[in-house]
Amino acid sequence: MFARRSSLVALCVSLALLQGCRRQTAAAGDLRLEHVVSPQPPRVGPTSIGLLLRDTAGQPVSNARIKLEANMSHAGMAPVFATATEAAPGNYAATLELSMAGDWIVVAHVSLADGRKLDQQFEINGVATQ
Numbered sequence: 241m242f243a244r245r246s247s248l249v250a251l252c253v254s255l256a257l258l259q260g261c262r263r264q265t266a267a268a269g270d271l272r273l274e275h276v277v278s279p280q281p282p283r284v285g286p287t288s289i290g291l292l293l294r295d296t297a298g299q300p301v302s303n304a305r306i307k308l309e310a311n312m313s314h315a316g317m318a319p320v321f322a323t324a325t326e327a328a329p330g331n332y333a334a335t336l337e338l339s340m341a342g343d344w345i346v347v348a349h350v351s352l353a354d355g356r357k358l359d360q361q362f363e364i365n366g367v368a369t370q
């Protein structure tokens with residue numbers, strides 16, 4: 241069990257070095273939201289955020305509205321916003337214009353077609369200058 245988990249983590253790390261690691265970022269209620277950030281490593285400029293929204297059965301959840309709000313870890317900066325569009329069932333994509341090097345905290349505001357809402361947070365750390 242432990243060894244299996246370790247190898248998963250190792251795989252995840254090596255994938256992250258190549259093209260970004262798909263990490264699970266949410267497990268609220270009966271929904272799962274995973275995100276993938278590119279480029280990797282992240283740098284200042286347009287940054288693609290891929291979002292995969294599924295239910296506990298692994299089925300894609302369509303017709304959600306997802307808005308991203310990104311703030312830096314220090315005070316005094318205006319947040320950056322982006323709205324995701326659904327490219328394929330349950331697959332959403334947005335572009336965040338990261339305007340400064342450093343550590344960013346992103347909140348995904350998810351509104352489902354049936355009215356349920358979900359807010360999930362993830363970090364984009366170590367954004368480099370271009």
Ligand SMILES: [Cu+2]
Pocket residue numbers: 312314317340342
């Ligand atoms: Cu800043």
